[in-house]
Amino acid sequence: MKKTLALTAAAALMLGLTACGASEDSNTGSPAAQAETSSAPAVEKAPSLDGTWKQTNSESEDSYQEATIEGDTITVNWISNNGDTKSLYWVGTFEAPATTAKTTITSQGDTEQMSTAMMASSSETKDFTYEDEELSYELTALGTTTTVRMEKQD
Template sequence: MSSYTIDTKLLDKLRLKEDNIDEKTGRHNLLCGSAYNSIYWVQHYTDKLEQRRQFSFKFNRKQSPEKQIPDLKGTWKQTNSKSDDSYQVAKISSHTIEINWVTDNGDTKSLYWAGSFIAPSTVDEPYEWVSKNDHGKTDHALLASSDDTKTMTYQNGVLSYEASAMGTTTKVKLEKQK
């Protein structure tokens, strides 16, 4: 049995697999030969193989995109409603948020909240803002909140806040619609 040191060009030609590394010796073992010749074990120290592996890893791993400041503008729909026919929908524009109770498969909408919206300026989560009630819109709406402010939270693609009606408070969770 003979031992050979081979260069990385030959390794490429032989298409070595990194899982053939002997953990005790730290060497790469390759069985080569033919039916007519003796069988040789070629051992290659892993320093060159490790360099190749690190180089390959650098360029083959998936790069995660840089985190962006979330754009909350758009339409959001409640995901934790106990009914398919009754839920809340929020519409966020540049400076306002309006939330409606929706029933009758979308045929009936009742204002729950109209207030201020402050867009996030960093990627940090959770993002919270205190929305100030637009009483000019909510004071005459039967199902609207009478609270002066409402704390809104955005985290992991979910917009949430507490909603109260008839003495019951629940945490409403909404996801942005596409």
């Protein structure tokens, strides 16, 4: 055991000393090492959800839901009268997705703020699904459940 540990430490020390001895002007490595670096898969960038999202499946042009996302906060309002009237439906925090693949985002509701709004959800959490640049969630009002689909506006 001690012998293995000593050999591992010696190998690490040799590797470290070899790396420290390389100059910045030296060749970037063997052709095989260069090919390995250039063929590495591109890192997928997490989507930015920040901005205004508008419901795309409303049956009315002047009445729909709109979400505003800033950082880790999402606020969803009922919009009516061509935007002249806004009523709070949801406000909460969430952890942004780390991938562009389909993902479910669970928002922790600000129940204190929503408790004073007549049209707000009474849930403590709400699941939002992000897929193919669309944000969707289930909404239940007056015993009817529908899926709201939203598209980013800006």
